[in-house]
Amino acid sequence: MASPAPTSDAFILAAKQCEIGILEELTETCDVVTAISELVHELQRERALSNIHLVSHGERLVPQRRQQIERCRHQEDRLRHLLSRRYLNHPPGHTGMPLLNTIALVLQGMDGLPALRNKISDLGMSPEDATFAFRRLIAGLLSVVFHAADVASEPIITRTLVALFNFMQGKEYAGQERAWGSIGFATGQFNREWGERIEQLQELQNRSFEDFRRFIDEALETQWRAHEADACNTDLNRLRSLIERLCQGDSIDSEISEVWYEVATRRIDGLRAIETALTAALQQTCREQLTRARHDLRSQQSRLSDLVHHQTPLTLLFDTRALPFTDHFQRRDIGSPEQARSVYELMLGQAEQIKQMEEALEDARRALRERKQIEKAKGLLMSELGLSEEQAYARMREKAMRNNQKLAELAVTLIDAADAARENGRAPKN
Amino acid sequence: MASPAPTSDAFILAAKQCEIGILEELTETCDVVTAISELVHELQRERALSNIHLVSHGERLVPQRRQQIERCRHQEDRLRHLLSRRYLNHPPGHTGMPLLNTIALVLQGMDGLPALRNKISDLGMSPEDATFAFRRLIAGLLSVVFHAADVASEPIITRTLVALFNFMQGKEYAGQERAWGSIGFATGQFNREWGERIEQLQELQNRSFEDFRRFIDEALETQWRAHEADACNTDLNRLRSLIERLCQGDSIDSEISEVWYEVATRRIDGLRAIETALTAALQQTCREQLTRARHDLRSQQSRLSDLVHHQTPLTLLFDTRALPFTDHFQRRDIGSPEQARSVYELMLGQAEQIKQMEEALEDARRALRERKQIEKAKGLLMSELGLSEEQAYARMREKAMRNNQKLAELAVTLIDAADAARENGRAPKN
Numbered sequence: 001m002a003s004p005a006p007t008s009d010a011f012i013l014a015a016k017q018c019e020i021g022i023l024e025e026l027t028e029t030c031d032v033v034t035a036i037s038e039l040v041h042e043l044q045r046e047r048a049l050s051n052i053h054l055v056s057h058g059e060r061l062v063p064q065r066r067q068q069i070e071r072c073r074h075q076e077d078r079l080r081h082l083l084s085r086r087y088l089n090h091p092p093g094h095t096g097m098p099l100l101n102t103i104a105l106v107l108q109g110m111d112g113l114p115a116l117r118n119k120i121s122d123l124g125m126s127p128e129d130a131t132f133a134f135r136r137l138i139a140g141l142l143s144v145v146f147h148a149a150d151v152a153s154e155p156i157i158t159r160t161l162v163a164l165f166n167f168m169q170g171k172e173y174a175g176q177e178r179a180w181g182s183i184g185f186a187t188g189q190f191n192r193e194w195g196e197r198i199e200q201l202q203e204l205q206n207r208s209f210e211d212f213r214r215f216i217d218e219a220l221e222t223q224w225r226a227h228e229a230d231a232c233n234t235d236l237n238r239l240r241s242l243i244e245r246l247c248q249g250d251s252i253d254s255e256i257s258e259v260w261y262e263v264a265t266r267r268i269d270g271l272r273a274i275e276t277a278l279t280a281a282l283q284q285t286c287r288e289q290l291t292r293a294r295h296d297l298r299s300q301q302s303r304l305s306d307l308v309h310h311q312t313p314l315t316l317l318f319d320t321r322a323l324p325f326t327d328h329f330q331r332r333d334i335g336s337p338e339q340a341r342s343v344y345e346l347m348l349g350q351a352e353q354i355k356q357m358e359e360a361l362e363d364a365r366r367a368l369r370e371r372k373q374i375e376k377a378k379g380l381l382m383s384e385l386g387l388s389e390e391q392a393y394a395r396m397r398e399k400a401m402r403n404n405q406k407l408a409e410l411a412v413t414l415i416d417a418a419d420a421a422r423e424n425g426r427a428p429k430n
Numbered sequence: 431m432a433s434p435a436p437t438s439d440a441f442i443l444a445a446k447q448c449e450i451g452i453l454e455e456l457t458e459t460c461d462v463v464t465a466i467s468e469l470v471h472e473l474q475r476e477r478a479l480s481n482i483h484l485v486s487h488g489e490r491l492v493p494q495r496r497q498q499i500e501r502c503r504h505q506e507d508r509l510r511h512l513l514s515r516r517y518l519n520h521p522p523g524h525t526g527m528p529l530l531n532t533i534a535l536v537l538q539g540m541d542g543l544p545a546l547r548n549k550i551s552d553l554g555m556s557p558e559d560a561t562f563a564f565r566r567l568i569a570g571l572l573s574v575v576f577h578a579a580d581v582a583s584e585p586i587i588t589r590t591l592v593a594l595f596n597f598m599q600g601k602e603y604a605g606q607e608r609a610w611g612s613i614g615f616a617t618g619q620f621n622r623e624w625g626e627r628i629e630q631l632q633e634l635q636n637r638s639f640e641d642f643r644r645f646i647d648e649a650l651e652t653q654w655r656a657h658e659a660d661a662c663n664t665d666l667n668r669l670r671s672l673i674e675r676l677c678q679g680d681s682i683d684s685e686i687s688e689v690w691y692e693v694a695t696r697r698i699d700g701l702r703a704i705e706t707a708l709t710a711a712l713q714q715t716c717r718e719q720l721t722r723a724r725h726d727l728r729s730q731q732s733r734l735s736d737l738v739h740h741q742t743p744l745t746l747l748f749d750t751r752a753l754p755f756t757d758h759f760q761r762r763d764i765g766s767p768e769q770a771r772s773v774y775e776l777m778l779g780q781a782e783q784i785k786q787m788e789e790a791l792e793d794a795r796r797a798l799r800e801r802k803q804i805e806k807a808k809g810l811l812m813s814e815l816g817l818s819e820e821q822a823y824a825r826m827r828e829k830a831m832r833n834n835q836k837l838a839e840l841a842v843t844l845i846d847a848a849d850a851a852r853e854n855g856r857a858p859k860n
Contacts (some may be wrong), residue, residue, distance in 0.1 A: 008541070011534035088440055098447045098784050104441035105746055112745035113440070130821055130854045133747040140746055143755070162740045207702035215451045316535055316570055317563040325573070325805040354528050359806075375755040376789075 009304055012347060015354075016297040019154075026157050027286040028086040029148050033161065034279040035082050036141050037168060039075040041272055043141075044175040046072050047134035048261065050120045051179055054127040055257075057184040069117060077112055083107070093323035099147035106140040113137075131179045150368050156290055160282045163215035167278060170208030171271045177201040178264035181243065185257035195247030200390055202240065215364060220281065223274055232266040238398045239263060246370055300346070307343050314344045321415075372406035377411035380418050410424055439734050442777060445784075446727045449584075453723055456587050458516040459578050464593060464709040465512050466571050466597060473571075474605040476502050477564035478691065481609055484557040485616040485687075491662045491663040499547060506540055513537070520580065529577035533557065536570040543567075564667035568602055577640040577675035581816050584719060590712045592794045593645035596737045597708060598763035600638030607631040610695035611673065625677030630820055632670065633827075650711065653704055662696040669693060672704045701710050730776070738772050744774040807841035810848050 001310070049065040083103055087096075112250075116133055118123045120180035125133075145168060149161035180198055184190045190198075239260055241256065247254060339393040381392035465517060479495040513533055522529060549555045555563075575598060579591035610628055614620045620628075641752075643654065669690055751836055804826070811822040830840040 008534040008538040010514075011530050011537060014518060015527045015530035015534065018522065018530055025481060084440075088444060097445045098781075098788065099781050100441050100445035101447055101777060101784055104438040104445065104723045105768075105774075105781065107441060108438040109746045112747040116747050136746045136749070139755075264842065315540045316541040317546050319566070325569075325809060344535075344538060347531060347538065350531050351528075351535065354531055358528065377753060 016300055020293045022153055023290045026152055026154060030282045031288050032082045032086050033145050033148055035079045036145055037080050037275055037279055040138050040141050042072045042075050042135055043138055048178055051182050052125045053120060053129060054123060054181060058123055094149055102143045102147060105161060109137045109140055127183045141242045142168055149250040155357055156285050158361055159215040160285060162367055163212050164278050166193055166208045166212040167275055170205045170212060172200045172270055173205040181260050185260045186254050188254045189251040190243055192247055197390060198243060223277060227270050227274060227392060230270055232263055232270060235263045269424050314342050316405040374407055377414040440589045442633060446730055450723045452583055453720045456582055457720060459717050460712045462516050463575050463578055466575055466710055469509050470568050470571050472502045472505050473564055474569055475608055477561060480560050481548060481557045484553060484560060485613060485638055488553055532577060533574045536574060539567045539570055548562050557613045572598055583710060585787055586715050587793045588791055589645040591713060592797050593642050594708050596638045596642040597705055598685055599644060600635045603631045603635040604692055604698055607642045611690050612687055616684050617683045619681040620673055620676045622677055625673060627820060655699050657704060660700055662700060664691060665693045689782045744772050803841040804837055807844040810844060
């Protein structure tokens with residue numbers, strides 16, 4: 001007990017410094033996330049070129065693939081160094097464990113890329129297996145973005161991260177659609193299962209882009225609408241209808257695969273432009289919020305030293321209008337901290353600002369929670385009923401439609417039922 | 431890009447170190463929370479003695495009150511130093527802002543205690559106002575415990591913190607019941623409003639203790655049942671029935687106030703014994719978890735250096751059974767990290783452990799979220815309809831019963847309605 005007793009001033013300023021620390025870390029996180037979006041884009045292209053390589057028995061687009069691998073390697077290196085700078089130099093505190101462990105898995109996956117590339121060069125694996133290998137690595141990278149959004153605690157940045165995660169997810173489904181479509185057209189035929197997979201990917205894209213649109217501002221919404229109105233989407237829909245017809249059993253000249261690839265790529269490049277705008281907005285927001293928070297700290301410091309001269313005895317002991325709630329103090333007549341006429345009012349004003357921030361976060365947090373619940377319910381169906389990921393998703397979608405429920409609501413029902421069944425000592429039945 | 435590229439090993443170990451860091455911080459947090467529970471207990475006694483001082487016009491229990499103030503001062507000093515050590519030396523990262531700002535408000539409230547005590551000594555305020563002043567300060571201290579639980583991320587510790595918060599809340603309602611009952615008996619009569627307030631406090635106690643019991647182990651549950659079976663509860667219920675009858679308008683000899691005080695205090699001291707067991711369990715859990723995590727880190731380090739010698743090419747690229755979900759990787763056949771035969775399996779095992787930890791946290795987190803929502807809805811009713819805290823709570827309780835809803839469900843309905851109304855540009859109607 002040698003140190004002097006702390007004053008409330010020290011804690012008021014510590015709360016502001018805490019915000020600045022959060023924003024500085026978020027700024028580096030956003031650099032990481034931007035690098036991930038770039039690497040994923042390059043890997044998606046490499047995946048497409050790898051499929052063409054495999055389907056054409058190593059005859060087509062060989063130099064393009066070689067160049068693309070170089071581009072990927074460059075982005076891989078960049079990401080590795082950013083990850084190390086962001087997470088090993090300043091280890092994240094609370095809730096950082098899933099993020100760090102996912103990064104470990106992804107880095108080891110990236111270590112395996114040279115072996116994967118050799119196998120593809122040697123035509124030592126099927127296009128399906130190659131597609132799945134890239135898909136898993138990209139899913140791992142997306143998972144890092146998800147966790148980054150999950151631990152972020154500034155409302156605007158969190159919303160943008162949630163938008164970005166959903167957008168990247170949608171774009172990845174578009175990339176998978178391109179991959180499966182390429183293989184199908186190149187072999188000249190589709191079957192019903194293949195058609196269902198592609199249809200499901202279209203639906204997953206729509207859902208992801210809808211979720212993305214819930215968290216963006218008007219500028220991005222305008223850009224999204226312009227993209228949707230673009231001719232490539234009309235062309236794509238025409239080819240999608242063709243796939244539907246081919247699933248009835250007809251076959252088609254494999255030449256059309258080039259048209260499909262070109263149209264799907266044009267669309268994905270359009271999506272990439274939106275993604276770039278989104279990561280630019282993210283970095284812009286980080287810079288602005290950091291400037292604002294630093295300004296707030298300075299103005300609060302000077303406000304505190306002003307107020308010390310006309311200290312009033314007002315504390316929560318004597319403030320009959322203060323409502324001390326479990327999560328926040330509340331008082332109706334408090335303005336911003338700048339208008340405070342006492343240290344006490346300044347603290348209540350800051351409490352009100354923090355409360356508004358937390359409330360603004362809730363919407364984005366709920367979206368992340370719902371996503372986790374959907375994934376968890378899907379995993380339950382897969383392990384309990386031995387279904388594939390696609391089958392589990394299809395079953396959930398059907399059931400949600402039949403019950404007139406949102407997918408997230410159905411997920412909670414399934415999870416609760418499984419928990420109840422486990423508590424009763426039996427395996428859940430769905 | 432001068433630093434060497436990070437390996438996945440570095441991130442696997444960083445995830446474990448992250449857990450140790452969390453647990454070290456939590457151990458200090460638990461010291462703070464224990465000190466808060468001690469200070470609150472002393473303040474509750476001071477509040478009771480202050481009421482007797484005021485109602486008896488400064489004639490009764492004067493030396494006891496003086497001694498009690500000394501005990502409070504001692505606990506105040508201890509808490510101030512623990513707060514400084516825990517939060518100013520190692521500022522909390524994410525989500526620390528509401529905690530720090532609430533601490534600032536509470537410290538300033540504690541600065542005001544000498545002025546409050548002088549007023550009471552000089553009989554310069556009513557017992558009601560004195561009761562409310564202590565109530566607000568204690569609510570602030572409880573709010574610190576709430577935030578500490580809110581930022582904790584280890585399941586067992588979080589559950590115990592949630593149990594402790596609910597227990598402290600219940601004990602504080604019991605303390606308020608003692609205070610209002612003391613004043614009522616000392617003046618020799620009760621009115622209907624007074625009776626309703628006391629009835630509400632009994633119900634709030636029951637709800638808080640039910641919430642507490644959701645998060646405790648069997649040893650504490652046994653202790654709780656023994657407390658409930660204690661004679662002091664029978665005596666208390668007899669006096670509660672008497673209050674109910676007195677609310678009809680009868681008056682009674684004020685001598686009975688001493689009986690009430692004695693019985694209510696015996697019960698609260700019984701509650702305090704459970705609270706002490708709870709904080710002891712909390713500190714025990716922290717020590718155990720820290721020992722376990724440090725052991726885990728060492729065994730993982732040696733496991734990693736073993737595995738490096740028979741490295742397998744297994745990564746998520748080639749593991750066809752890996753299911754990369756947005757929140758976690760999942761694979762059914764992975765055991766504990768100790769059984770891992772490759773670095774890859776070690777990471778999946780760790781992912782599975784982290785997932786189980788997060789899921790175990792969800793129950794406690796949901797309880798905190800529900801509490802926040804109830805408080806928020808209460809605040810909405812208060813500001814929109816100009817109700818007191820008690821009236822708002824009573825209205826919510828009635829409405830929930832009428833709709834056959836849980837209080838937390840009704841709270842969400844009210845909040846959503848208010849949000850929708852705000853979006854439509856009108857004030858919400860309830």
